[in-house]
Amino acid sequence: MDLKEVKELIELVSEKGFAEFEIEHEGFRLHISRFKEPPVVQAAPTPVILSGPLSVSTETVAPVPTPVSQAAPVSAPPTKAETSQPESLHIITSPIVGTFYRSASPNSEPFVRVGERVEHDSVVCIIEAMKLMNEIQAETSGEVIKIYVENGQPVEFGQPLFGIKV
Amino acid sequence: MFKKILIANRGEIATRIIWACKELGIPTVAVYSEADRNSLHVRFADEAICIGPAPSAKSYLNIPAIISAAEITNVDAIHPGYGFLAENAYFAEVCEACNIKFIGPRTESIKLMGDKAQARAAMKAVGMPITPGYEGIIEDEEEATRIAAKVGYPVIIKASAGGGGRGMRIVRNQEELLAALPAAQREAEVAFSNSAVYIEKYIEVARHIEIQVLGDEFGNVVHLGERECSIQRRHQKLIEESPSPALTPALRKEMGEAAVKACKEIGYISAGTMEFLLDANKNYYFMEMNTRIQVEHPVTEMVTNTDLVREQILIADGCRIEFEQRDIVFNGHAIECRINAESPTTYAPSPGLITTLNLPGGPGVRVDTAAYPGWVVPPHYDSLIAKLIVHHRSRDLAIARMHRALEAFIVEGIETSIPLHQRILADADFQKGNLSTRFMERFIPTKAARNSEQKASAAE
Numbered sequence: 001m002d003l004k005e006v007k008e009l010i011e012l013v014s015e016k017g018f019a020e021f022e023i024e025h026e027g028f029r030l031h032i033s034r035f036k037e038p039p040v041v042q043a044a045p046t047p048v049i050l051s052g053p054l055s056v057s058t059e060t061v062a063p064v065p066t067p068v069s070q071a072a073p074v075s076a077p078p079t080k081a082e083t084s085q086p087e088s089l090h091i092i093t094s095p096i097v098g099t100f101y102r103s104a105s106p107n108s109e110p111f112v113r114v115g116e117r118v119e120h121d122s123v124v125c126i127i128e129a130m131k132l133m134n135e136i137q138a139e140t141s142g143e144v145i146k147i148y149v150e151n152g153q154p155v156e157f158g159q160p161l162f163g164i165k166v
Numbered sequence: 167m168f169k170k171i172l173i174a175n176r177g178e179i180a181t182r183i184i185w186a187c188k189e190l191g192i193p194t195v196a197v198y199s200e201a202d203r204n205s206l207h208v209r210f211a212d213e214a215i216c217i218g219p220a221p222s223a224k225s226y227l228n229i230p231a232i233i234s235a236a237e238i239t240n241v242d243a244i245h246p247g248y249g250f251l252a253e254n255a256y257f258a259e260v261c262e263a264c265n266i267k268f269i270g271p272r273t274e275s276i277k278l279m280g281d282k283a284q285a286r287a288a289m290k291a292v293g294m295p296i297t298p299g300y301e302g303i304i305e306d307e308e309e310a311t312r313i314a315a316k317v318g319y320p321v322i323i324k325a326s327a328g329g330g331g332r333g334m335r336i337v338r339n340q341e342e343l344l345a346a347l348p349a350a351q352r353e354a355e356v357a358f359s360n361s362a363v364y365i366e367k368y369i370e371v372a373r374h375i376e377i378q379v380l381g382d383e384f385g386n387v388v389h390l391g392e393r394e395c396s397i398q399r400r401h402q403k404l405i406e407e408s409p410s411p412a413l414t415p416a417l418r419k420e421m422g423e424a425a426v427k428a429c430k431e432i433g434y435i436s437a438g439t440m441e442f443l444l445d446a447n448k449n450y451y452f453m454e455m456n457t458r459i460q461v462e463h464p465v466t467e468m469v470t471n472t473d474l475v476r477e478q479i480l481i482a483d484g485c486r487i488e489f490e491q492r493d494i495v496f497n498g499h500a501i502e503c504r505i506n507a508e509s510p511t512t513y514a515p516s517p518g519l520i521t522t523l524n525l526p527g528g529p530g531v532r533v534d535t536a537a538y539p540g541w542v543v544p545p546h547y548d549s550l551i552a553k554l555i556v557h558h559r560s561r562d563l564a565i566a567r568m569h570r571a572l573e574a575f576i577v578e579g580i581e582t583s584i585p586l587h588q589r590i591l592a593d594a595d596f597q598k599g600n601l602s603t604r605f606m607e608r609f610i611p612t613k614a615a616r617n618s619e620q621k622a623s624a625a626e
Contacts, residue, residue, distance in 0.1 A: 097217055097234035129234040130264070154238035156216040157231065158200060 006030065089163035090140050094155045098129035102151040110151075112144050112162070124162055127155060142166040167483055168192050168243045168267070172236045173207065175247030176226060178536045178553060179461075180207035183245045186475035195239045197232055199225035201544040206536040213239055220546045226250045229257055236266055243267040243482060245475075249548070252458040253280055269482040271381075271436045271457045278432060279455040289452045292431045294424055297443065297451045299366030307344055313365050314343055322368035323347060325354035332357040336368050369451070371602045373444040374398065375410055376456075377425040378466045380477055381434045382487045389422035390470045391496050393439075393462055396601040397590060399513070404583070404606070405590060406462035407501045408469045411561060411599030412444060421450055426491070437463070437478050443603075461504065461553070464534060468500035468557040498557055499564040503572065503587040505535075505552040507543045510586035517545040522578035526571035530557045530564075533575075543580055551582070561599065565591055 013021045013032045021032040094100070102110040102125060112124050118138040126133045146163035149155060172195040173183045180196060184207060187194045196211030201220035208214045215235040218225035225231065227250055236244060244266055246252040255276040261268040270276070279285045286296045298317045303326055304310045314321045314337070323346060325333025333354030335346035347363070355361040374395045381387040394410035395403045409418070425440045437459050442450040463474045472494075481487065507516045523539045535552035537543070543551060556571055558564040569591050572584055586609065590596055595605065 097215060097231045097238065099238055130230055130237065154215075156235070157218045157225075158216050 089145055090142065090166050091160045092124060092136070092138060092140070092162040092164060094127060094157060094159045094161055095136070096127055096129050096134060097156050098127040098134065098154070100149045100151065100153050100155045100161065101126040101128060101133075102147075104133075114144050114147060116144050118142065118144060118164065136161070138162075138164065140164055140166060168241075168479070170195060170212075170239065170241040171243045171245055171269070171479070172197065172232070172239065172241040172266075173211070173245050173247065174226070174232050174251055175245075175249070176202050176205060176207060176536075176547065178534050178550065179247040179459075180205075181210060181536050182534055183247060183475055184210050186473060186479060189473075190476065190479060192479070195235065195241055197226075197235050199546075201546055204541065206538055206541070215239065220544065222250070222547065229254075229260055232257075233260060233264055233266075237264070241266065243269055243479075245269040245478070246458070248458050248461055253456070255280060267482050269436070269478050271434055271438060275432060275434050275438075276457050279457050282454055285454055286452065288432060289428055289455075292428050294428050294452045295450060297367055297369070297453065299364070303362040303364055304347070307347065310343060310347055310365060311340055314340070317365065317367045320368040320370060321365050323350045323363050323365055325350070325358060325360070326362040326364055327354065327358035327360035333363060369443050369445045371446045371604070372396075373410070373412055373601055374441065374603055375413065375421070375444045375450065376439045376441045376460075377421055378463070378474070379425050379429050379434065379438050379440065380474070380481070380487055381429050381436065381438070382481045383435055383484055384486055385430065385433070386487050387426045387429045387434065388487060388489065388491050388494060389426050390466050390472060390474075390494055392418060392421065393465055394601065395462060396603050397596075397605055398603055399606040399609070403462065403504065405501065405503055405587065406465055407499065407561070407564075408465040409496060409499065410444075411601070412448070417448060417450075436481050437474050461550070462502050464532060464553060464555045465500040465502045468532065468555060469496050469498060470494055471497065498559045499561045500555060500557045501561075501564050501568050502553055502555045503568065504550055504583070505554055505575070505577075505587075506549040506583040507551050507580050508549050508583055509581045510583050510589075515545065515549050516581035517543045517549075518580045519543075520577060520579045522576055524574065524576035525552075526554070526574035528571075530567055531555075531571050532557070537577075551577075562597075565597060 009030065010032065023030050104126060112118060112122070118124060119141045120137065120139055122138045123135045124138050125136050127136055142164040144162055145165045148160045148162065155161070167190065170193045171187050173180045174197060176198065184194050193212040196208045196214040197217045198205055198208050198214060199218055199220050200216060202208065203216070217231040217235055218228050229251065244261055246268070251257040252270065253276055255273050258268040258270065258273045258276055262273070278288055290296050320336055320338045323335040323337065333350050335350045337343040337346050350363050351361040354363055376393050376395060378390040378393065379387060380390065391408060392410050392413055393406050393408045394412065395406045397403065397405040421442065429438065439456045439460050441453045441456065443453055444450050459474060459478060467474055477487065508514060509516060519542045520537055520539060523537055525533045532555040533552055537551045554571055554575060556564055556567040558567050569588065572588055575584055577584065
């Protein structure tokens with residue numbers, strides 16, 4: 001979905017007086033709501049933040065160096081609404097800017113998978129910054145419920161990485 | 167031309183750099199702290215990366231975070247703006263090591279001019295007049311007397327280990343010198359645990375005059391005239407203008423040529439500013455050099471019809487400066503007011519939500535700002551929220567235009583320095599152009615004003 005189509009949808013929503021509108025299409029999810037706070041949008045390559053009476057949140061799938069098949073589950077950067085789960089997940093956020101990797105090397109197993117248990121000092125991922133591989137620890141114990149980012153995805157400070165059920 | 171530029175800054179200068187990039191067709195990356203998530207520079211950049219929490223040390227001064235942001239967005243150049251890392255030689259080196267072009271001078275120039283003693287020595291070596299002063303510590307009365315006589319009264323005794331007025335004495339003759347010396351030494355001992363003092367010529371009525379320079383990688387250097395920045399409070403500039411009412415065309419030519427010669431000698435590249443003190447007899451003395459684009463660059467742009475940030479980018483890209491010294495023509499008069507989020511009487515900071523913002527327009531008015539209605543001025547950074555610049559044919563006309571523009575500049579929700587600027591513009595000495603770095607002493611907040619303001623805020 002390109003910017004032109006997004007604009008057309010906004011006009012349509014506005015014209016027809018919708019209070020809320022949501023569409024999901026080929027890995028792209030668009031949620032439009034009137035008179036609400038725009039949720040925090042994470043650093044996708046082209047962040048779109050609009051404010052005013054009409055608020056729009058867009059989530060795009062970040063491009064990854066390794067090809068992702070259509071059938072594979074796609075995880076987009078979550079909005080505030082999404083991260084405040086009924087089970088109140090503890091969110092592990094990125095403490096630095098860099099590139100997120102699920103495993104120590106391209107051929108090794110991921111540090112954690114959904115459903116696995118972590119402890120405080122469990123390494124959950126690596127974030128590469130300035131050619132240094134930084135091991136990120138869980139700093140909590142619980143079960144991995146959600147993984148919000150893709151292997152090889154650039155991440156910014158504060159970006160949600162994992163949702164842990166404590 | 168650069169494929170993408172990262173702006174390692176925030177606020178109005180970040181938006182200023184974005185405008186220059188847009189006009190050159192270069193995509194931009196903004197970096198921001200969590201406190202600046204809703205900033206204007208974030209909204210107008212093509213990409214934005216959060217680099218840390220609010221404190222500057224963890225965000226805008228966080229070199230690894232900024233370089234990392236540059237890497238993941240694949241930029242090939244970084245513009246550091248002013249403040250923060252703009253004059254951090256180490257940061258410039260890191261950029262170079264990572265194959266990212268630092269839009270500014272060479273690391274050597276930043277290092278040289280960053281060390282005030284070294285800078286003075288280098289300038290003295292190329293024949294630039296510097297504030298006469300003895301560089302060593304005073305050992306005894308006899309030495310003090312000899313040096314003061316050589317430098318010429320009045321002289322100022324200064325503590326070597328610190329500033330802030332402590333250990334400082336202005337003396338006008340030998341008798342005063344002999345009385346003040348032990349007193350200054352005692353004061354320095356108490357304040358800094360170090361009684362060492364030195365002597366420098368005291369320039370009674372000084373004007374702060376600075377010369378804007380531009381150098382390219384081919385050794386071409388030009389000057390774009392002067393800015394007068396005498397209206398300062400605690401070394402923070404409030405109002406700047408170009409040209410200076412104190413300079414004649416001959417003096418401008420002389421100072422400009424001196425600045426150009428010095429820059430050529432040290433191989434200065436990109437934009438820079440040489441700061442001078444001008445005494446009552448129109449003698450100028452080199453004080454220091456700022457190796458960056460400055461806050462007040464717009465007044466020079468208005469008077470010379472140039473875009474200095476654009477020039478910085480082109481120079482960094484390896485282009486020659488398109489114009490020669492003789493092409494630079496000074497047209498009319500420009501004044502800038504720095505609009506700060508602070509009380510106009512007590513200077514107390516005033517962060518908070520801007521509920522109303524009306525910016526002046528009309529002929530000869532320029533506003534450089536990152537403020538917008540609904541923006542919350544964060545408390546973590548400096549208080550500058552906008553620069554109001556006016557241009558007109560003459561100084562008198564520019565003052566009238568600034569007065570009109572300030573009247574139309576409406577900010578509600580926070581306090582600003584706008585009423586203070588109005589008072590300065592209305593001042594008789596200001597209107598006559600009788601300026602000095604002591605000008606703002608007449609606006610020192612009185613105890614009464616501070617007390618009544620404290621009562622008012624307590625009652626809220």
